[in-house]
Amino acid sequence: xxxxxxxxxxxxxxxxxxxxxxxxxxxxxxxxxxxxxxxxxxxxxxxxxxxxxxxxxxxxxxxxxxxxxxxxxxxxxxxxxxxxxxxxxxxxxxxxxxxxxxxxxxxxxxxxxxxxxxxxxxxxxxxxxxxxxxxxxxxxxxxxxxxxxxxxxxxxxxxxxxxxxxxxxxxxxxxxxxxxxxxxxxxxxxxxxxxxxxxxxxxxxxxxxxxxxxxxxxxxxxxxxxxxxxxxxxxxxxxxxxxxxxxxxxxxxxxxxxxxxxxxxxxxxxxxxxxxxx
Numbered sequence: 564x565x566x567x568x569x570x571x572x573x574x575x576x577x578x579x580x581x582x583x584x585x586x587x588x589x590x591x592x593x594x595x596x597x598x599x600x601x602x603x604x605x606x607x608x609x610x611x612x613x614x615x616x617x618x619x620x621x622x623x624x625x626x627x628x629x630x631x632x633x634x635x636x637x638x639x640x641x642x643x644x645x646x647x648x649x650x651x652x653x654x655x656x657x658x659x660x661x662x663x664x665x666x667x668x669x670x671x672x673x674x675x676x677x678x679x680x681x682x683x684x685x686x687x688x689x690x691x692x693x694x695x696x697x698x699x700x701x702x703x704x705x706x707x708x709x710x711x712x713x714x715x716x717x718x719x720x721x722x723x724x725x726x727x728x729x730x731x732x733x734x735x736x737x738x739x740x741x742x743x744x745x746x747x748x749x750x751x752x753x754x755x756x757x758x759x760x761x762x763x764x765x766x767x768x769x770x771x772x773x774x775x776x777x778x779x780x781x782x783x784x785x786x787x788x789x790x791x792x793x794x795x796x797x798x799x800x801x802x803x804x805x806x807x808x809x810x811x812x813x814x815x816x817x818x819x820x821x822x823x824x825x826x827x828x829x830x831x832x833x834x835x836x837x838x839x840x841x
Contacts, residue, residue: 706764
């Protein structure tokens with residue numbers, strides 16, 4: 564037994580070194596993105612509502628998304644921030660032409676890292692509510708007021724758009740079955756009654772984002788839900804129409820790989836939050 568432990572020691576050491584290397588890379592890339600934002604927008608002040616979009620190689624799709632974002636919701640000014648997660652397709656030029664705020668990361672790090680950069684900028688520059696929208700055209704920004712309504716009415720702290728309560732125009736039956744399965748798993752672990760726990764179209768109070776623990780580079784939706792539920796923030800859902808991509812292909816990988824990685828995030832986050840609450 565001891566000989567086996569000694570044999571595995573170099574592997575554990577290598578894993579720890581890789582974890583630390585990745586952690587330092589996240590820190591450097593995050594700070595670079597924040598500096599890029601300050602360089603582009605030295606006097607930025609967001610409206611009370613911030614629409615946040617993490618984008619990787621979506622220059623062909625993001626223009627119509629930006630054009631559809633409302634400028635005001637219930638008398639509150641809406642600002643838009645796009646965090647470009649690496650890539651060299653000119654997304655930042657499309658964003659600038661649309662008059663939106665932009666922060667560019669030097670390398671592709673994953674949607675989770677890009678969104679965390681956006682969350683920190685939201686808190687720093689005056690946003691009270693954050694709505695995350697996909698860059699590929701599958702979410703309709705015209706639905707933003709509906710997502711915000713429970714927050715503005717004081718009925719919820721975190722509102723998730725649900726394809727199951729609305730309409731899913733895509734034809735991927737395997738991924739649709741995954742939505743059912745993982746929603747059931749997350750509900751069992753958290754005591755919630757959600758129907759679509761893998762949907763990144765959502766609205767939150769800034770206090771929720773300042774309170775939760777977020778560490779995932781990808782597949783961060785489940786982490787956010789589980790962490791918020793563990794801290795007893797009020798979660799709710801609203802129906803959405805989930806459109807087909809305007810063009811291009813998904814960056815999430817094949818269904819089997821997506822399911823495996825998503826499941827790993829669910830288990831790790833639940834265990835982390837369980838240990839925290841003890």
